[in-house]
Amino acid sequence: MSMGTSLSATTPAAAKAPGLDAVQLGQQLERLAGDLGIERWDLGAACSTDTSVQVDRGEAKQLKGAQRSSITVRVWNGDGLVGITSTSDLSKAGLARALAGAKEASAYGNANDTPAFSPLAGAPLEPLDQPIQDPQAILSLLTTLKEAERDLLGRHAAITTVPYNGLAQRASERIYLNSAGACRQQQLSTASLYLYARAEEAGRKPRSSGAVRLAYGASELDIAGCIDEAAELTISHLDYAPIATGYYTCVFSPEAFLDLVGAFSNLFNARAVLDGVSLSHRESLGDSLAVPFLSIHDNGLHPGNIGASSFDGEGTPVSRLGLIEDGVLSHFMHSEATARAFGVAPTGHAGLGAKVSVGANWFEVGSGSSAGGAQGLDRHSADGVVWIDSLSALHAGVKASQGSFSLPFDGWLIQGGETRSIEAATVAGDIRQVLKALVGFEGEAKVTPDGLCPHVWVEGLSITGDA
Amino acid sequence: MVASPPLALVQLDPFDLSWRSRLELVLASGRAAGASLVEVFLESTDHIGLLAEQDSITNVSPAFGKGAGIRVFREERDGFVSTNDLSERGLMAALEQALGMLGLERGSSDSSRFDGLSGLRDYGQSKQAWLDHCPGLGEATSRLLEGTALLERHGQHLQARRGSYARDWQEVMVAASDGTFARDIRLHQSVGLNALAADGEHRASQGRRYGSSDRPDDLRQWDPDASAAEICASAQAMLRADYVEAGSYPVVLANRFGGVIFHEACGHLLETTQVERGTTPFAEQVGSPIAHAAVTAIDEGLSSGAFGSLSMDDEGMEPERTVLIENGVLKRFLSDRAGELRTGHARTGSGRRQSHSFAAASRMRNTFIAAGPHSPADLIASIETGLYCKSMGGGSVGPTGQFNFAVEEGYLIENGELGKPVKGATLIGEAKEVMPRISMCANDLELAAGFCGSVSGSIFVTVGQPHIKVDSITVGGR
Structure with a gap:
C-alpha cells in the first residue's frame, strides 16, 4: 500500500493525495476474510497527509507534518453477530490481525441490535463540486502566516500576541467497501486558517477573540477577511x-x-x-x-x-x-x-x-x-x-x-x-x-x-x- | 466471571535493541543536516473499548496501531512529522520533511555530530506480561454488566443505564540525539457508570469514572456496588433539584474531582507552553505570592497506580515531584524539552503527548492541592449562605486565564449547614482572582482520574484536592 510518505527535502510541501487503492484493498480483504471463514464484511478506510504551521511574534513556532492512515473492519460471524477492529496498520499483516480481532470481538456482538449493510450503499451519489487544490510548500505557508500575524499585530497597539494561530492544509481520501460489492471513494483537499489574538491595555484585563476560515486550498483562503474579523472582534472587546x-x-x-x-x-x-x-x-x-x-x-x-x-x-x-x-x-x-x-x-x-x-x-x-x-x-x-x-x-x-x-x-x-x-x-x-x-x-x-x-x-x- | 484470554493485537514486534541502528541512522542524519537536536518517538498501541447499555453489551471496539513522531530542533524552532510508516525508508522520509521545514537538507552522513545512543533504559522490561494479566473480553463484559445491573438495583426512575470500560496499552521508545534512549510500557484502565433518571419533565444524569495506571488487576478490584450506589444517590438527589440562583457566593468544593478547579484555574497557566504563548499571568511571578497562604499545590508523576503517573515522560525523562505553589508562593513551572529551551525553566519530566501524532508539550500529571488542617464540616460551618459543590463536571481555561467548570451535584449552604440540592451551576472566574480566595483546605485529600485535552492532545491525568473553601466566586445559573 502506497501511503505517499516520500517528500521533497527542499520543498516539503506536499499534501498530495495519499492514494488508497480501493480495488487492491478490497481484493486483499476478500482473500484474508476467506482464510478466516468470514463471508460478510465491510470496511471504512481513510488516509491523509497534513502540513501545518504556527508562528509566534514573527518567528516560526512549530511546523508539523503528518501522514495518517486508518482502517476499521467490521465482520459478521456465523451467528450474524458483528465485531469490529480499527488499526493504523494497513499492511497485509495488519489487515489480517484486524480481521481476526473483529472476528473475536463478534462473539460479544449485540444480538438485539445488529447492523447490516445499508440498502443504499450502492445508490447513486450526488456529485460534489470539490476542486482538488495543489498543496503549497510549507515554507510558503509559513511566510503567509507570518504576514497575517504581522498585519493583525499592527491593527491595534493593545494587540500584543496572537497566541493561537495556525495555517494548515490537508489532502485526504476515504473509502467504504463491503463484501456485497459496494465501493465508495472520495478525495478531498482542504485548508484552514485561524487567528486568535490577545489584547491588553494598561490596568485592564487581557481580552481575546479570533476568526477562522476554511477553503479547498491554501491559495483560496480569505486571509484578509480572517485578519479583519479577528482584529475587529478583539478590539471590540477592549472596552x-x-x-x-x-x-x-x-x-x-x-x-x-x-x-x-x-x-x-x-x-x-x-x-x-x-x-x-x-x-x-x-x-x-x-x-x-x-x-x-x-x-x-x-x-x-x-x-x-x-x-x-x-x-x-x-x-x-x-x-x-x-x-x-x-x-x-x-x-x-x-x-x-x-x-x-x-x-x-x-x-x-x-x-x-x-x-x-x-x-x-x-x-x-x-x-x-x-x-x-x-x-x-x-x-x-x-x-x-x-x-x-x-x-x-x-x-x-x-x-x-x-x-x-x-x-x-x-x-x-x-x-x-x-x-x-x-x-x-x-x-x-x-x-x-x-x-x-x-x-x-x-x-x-x-x-x-x-x-x-x-x-x-x-x-x-x-x-x-x-x- | 467468564474466563477468557485477553484480546491482544500487537504483541508481535516489540520495540527492542534491534531498533537501535535504525534510530541511530535517523538521528545521525538529522544532526549531520544541521539540526541541533533530533528526537524519535515510537509508539505501539492496543486498545479495547466496551460499552454496556441496560443489560446488554452494545459495543466492543478493539483498535491497534503503530507510528512514529520525529521532531527536529534548529535552535529554538522545531519541525515535527508523524507517520505510520516505521520502515527505514518511512522514517527517513519523515526526517527529511521535518528538516525541510527548518530549511535544512539531508546531505552526506556526517556522524561526527552524533555520539550515538546511550544504553537502553528499559522501564518496560518488568511490564511485558501486563497485557496478559488484564481481564479478557468475557471477564470485562461480565464486570460491566454487573455494574449496570447494580444501577438498576440502586436506582429509581432510571431511563438509561450505561457502563463503559477502556483499556489502553501503549509501548513507547524514545531516542534523541543527546543520547536519550528509553523504552516503557504503559497501561491505563478506566471504568465508568452513568445513569439518566427521568420522571415527567424532571431529568438528572449522573456518572462517575474511575481510572488507574499500571495495574492489570484493577477492573477486578473495582467495587461496582459502591459506584452504582453513589451514582444513584446523586441522580436521585438531583432529579427534582431547582436551578441555582445566579450570583457570587462563597463555595465549598468537595475533594477528588473538585480538584478540576485548580487544574483549570491555575494548573494550565503553570505549563511552560503558556509562558511561550504569553498567555499566563504568572510568567514573572516565581517567588511571589499568587495564591492564599493556605494553598500548597503539587504536580507529580509518581503516585502508585494514579492515572497520571509515569515511569518516564514522553521525552524519556523520569518524572519528578514538582511543588508548584508552596504556602501561596509560586515555586516552579512544569516544563518539557521545548519549554526549557524557550523559557529557561528546567524540565520536570512533564513532556507528554496523546500519541505519536503530537509533539510533546509541558502537561500536568497528578495535580493536587495539599491537605490542610480543617475538617470538611469546618468549611461548611464557616459559610452563612453559599454553595456546596459535591460533584464537578468538566471545565476549560481560555487564553486570557478565564476558567469555567460545571457543577454536576450542588447543594445550598444555609447558616453553616447543607440545604437543598440545586442544579445548573457553572463556576466562572480568573485564576489571578480566585487563587487568593481559596482560604481553607480540609484534611481529606483524595485524587480522581480524568482526561485533559490541550496542545498535545488528550492525556491521562489525575486531579485532586481536599475539600476547599473559595471565599467568593461567580456562579452562573438562572
Whole structure:
C-alpha cells in the first residue's frame, strides 16, 4: 500500500493525495476474510497527509507534518453477530490481525441490535463540486502566516500576541467497501486558517477573540477577511464592563446559535432516541418543537460545507433532510440500524461500528417556508439586548439529555445606542424553551464552518454577570 | 466471571535493541543536516473499548496501531512529522520533511555530530506480561454488566443505564540525539457508570469514572456496588433539584474531582507552553505570592497506580515531584524539552503527548492541592449562605486565564449547614482572582482520574484536592 510518505527535502510541501487503492484493498480483504471463514464484511478506510504551521511574534513556532492512515473492519460471524477492529496498520499483516480481532470481538456482538449493510450503499451519489487544490510548500505557508500575524499585530497597539494561530492544509481520501460489492471513494483537499489574538491595555484585563476560515486550498483562503474579523472582534472587546445578572433578550451570532443546535442535536438523533438519552421520543415526530417560523435542515451537501462527504460511514448517500420544518419536528437522522428500527430509509448520518453512531453533517437554520417572527430586527439600534458572539465550554456546560445549558460567552451589551463588551458572563437556559422563545431572524444567513444561519433573536434568557 | 484470554493485537514486534541502528541512522542524519537536536518517538498501541447499555453489551471496539513522531530542533524552532510508516525508508522520509521545514537538507552522513545512543533504559522490561494479566473480553463484559445491573438495583426512575470500560496499552521508545534512549510500557484502565433518571419533565444524569495506571488487576478490584450506589444517590438527589440562583457566593468544593478547579484555574497557566504563548499571568511571578497562604499545590508523576503517573515522560525523562505553589508562593513551572529551551525553566519530566501524532508539550500529571488542617464540616460551618459543590463536571481555561467548570451535584449552604440540592451551576472566574480566595483546605485529600485535552492532545491525568473553601466566586445559573 502506497501511503505517499516520500517528500521533497527542499520543498516539503506536499499534501498530495495519499492514494488508497480501493480495488487492491478490497481484493486483499476478500482473500484474508476467506482464510478466516468470514463471508460478510465491510470496511471504512481513510488516509491523509497534513502540513501545518504556527508562528509566534514573527518567528516560526512549530511546523508539523503528518501522514495518517486508518482502517476499521467490521465482520459478521456465523451467528450474524458483528465485531469490529480499527488499526493504523494497513499492511497485509495488519489487515489480517484486524480481521481476526473483529472476528473475536463478534462473539460479544449485540444480538438485539445488529447492523447490516445499508440498502443504499450502492445508490447513486450526488456529485460534489470539490476542486482538488495543489498543496503549497510549507515554507510558503509559513511566510503567509507570518504576514497575517504581522498585519493583525499592527491593527491595534493593545494587540500584543496572537497566541493561537495556525495555517494548515490537508489532502485526504476515504473509502467504504463491503463484501456485497459496494465501493465508495472520495478525495478531498482542504485548508484552514485561524487567528486568535490577545489584547491588553494598561490596568485592564487581557481580552481575546479570533476568526477562522476554511477553503479547498491554501491559495483560496480569505486571509484578509480572517485578519479583519479577528482584529475587529478583539478590539471590540477592549472596552468592557460587567453586566448585571438578569433576564435579557439575546441575539445569537450564526456561529453561536449553530453551536447550541449542534450541542442538542440528540433532539434529531434516532440513535439517541432508541437509547433513551434523547429529549425526543419515537412518537415525537410531528410535535411542535419550536416557533412556527423556524426550520432546521441538515444538509451536508451544501456548497458552503467545505469538506463535505458524499456518503456516510456505511456508504449511504448524504442528502438534505428536514429536522424541524415550520416549527414541527419532521425527521430523525438515521443509520442503517436505526432506520430499520423506525421502518424508514437511512439518511446518510452514520458512522461505522458494531454499534453505529449517528451524527449531524451541516445545519441550515432559517425561516423555511413559513414567514413570521419579528421583521426588520436590527441589534445595533436595540436597547438592553445581549449580543452573543461565541459560546465556550460546551463540553462541560451542556446537559444534552436534560436539555439545559449554562455557558460562558463572549459578547456585547447593546444599550442606549452603545455597544460595549461584556466582561465575563454566562448564559443559561433550556433548549426547548429557547426554540419556543425565538423572536425572529436578523439579516441574511451566513455560511460558517458548521452551517448556514442568520443572527437569531431569543427572548428571556438568564445572564449571570459580575455587576 | 467468564474466563477468557485477553484480546491482544500487537504483541508481535516489540520495540527492542534491534531498533537501535535504525534510530541511530535517523538521528545521525538529522544532526549531520544541521539540526541541533533530533528526537524519535515510537509508539505501539492496543486498545479495547466496551460499552454496556441496560443489560446488554452494545459495543466492543478493539483498535491497534503503530507510528512514529520525529521532531527536529534548529535552535529554538522545531519541525515535527508523524507517520505510520516505521520502515527505514518511512522514517527517513519523515526526517527529511521535518528538516525541510527548518530549511535544512539531508546531505552526506556526517556522524561526527552524533555520539550515538546511550544504553537502553528499559522501564518496560518488568511490564511485558501486563497485557496478559488484564481481564479478557468475557471477564470485562461480565464486570460491566454487573455494574449496570447494580444501577438498576440502586436506582429509581432510571431511563438509561450505561457502563463503559477502556483499556489502553501503549509501548513507547524514545531516542534523541543527546543520547536519550528509553523504552516503557504503559497501561491505563478506566471504568465508568452513568445513569439518566427521568420522571415527567424532571431529568438528572449522573456518572462517575474511575481510572488507574499500571495495574492489570484493577477492573477486578473495582467495587461496582459502591459506584452504582453513589451514582444513584446523586441522580436521585438531583432529579427534582431547582436551578441555582445566579450570583457570587462563597463555595465549598468537595475533594477528588473538585480538584478540576485548580487544574483549570491555575494548573494550565503553570505549563511552560503558556509562558511561550504569553498567555499566563504568572510568567514573572516565581517567588511571589499568587495564591492564599493556605494553598500548597503539587504536580507529580509518581503516585502508585494514579492515572497520571509515569515511569518516564514522553521525552524519556523520569518524572519528578514538582511543588508548584508552596504556602501561596509560586515555586516552579512544569516544563518539557521545548519549554526549557524557550523559557529557561528546567524540565520536570512533564513532556507528554496523546500519541505519536503530537509533539510533546509541558502537561500536568497528578495535580493536587495539599491537605490542610480543617475538617470538611469546618468549611461548611464557616459559610452563612453559599454553595456546596459535591460533584464537578468538566471545565476549560481560555487564553486570557478565564476558567469555567460545571457543577454536576450542588447543594445550598444555609447558616453553616447543607440545604437543598440545586442544579445548573457553572463556576466562572480568573485564576489571578480566585487563587487568593481559596482560604481553607480540609484534611481529606483524595485524587480522581480524568482526561485533559490541550496542545498535545488528550492525556491521562489525575486531579485532586481536599475539600476547599473559595471565599467568593461567580456562579452562573438562572
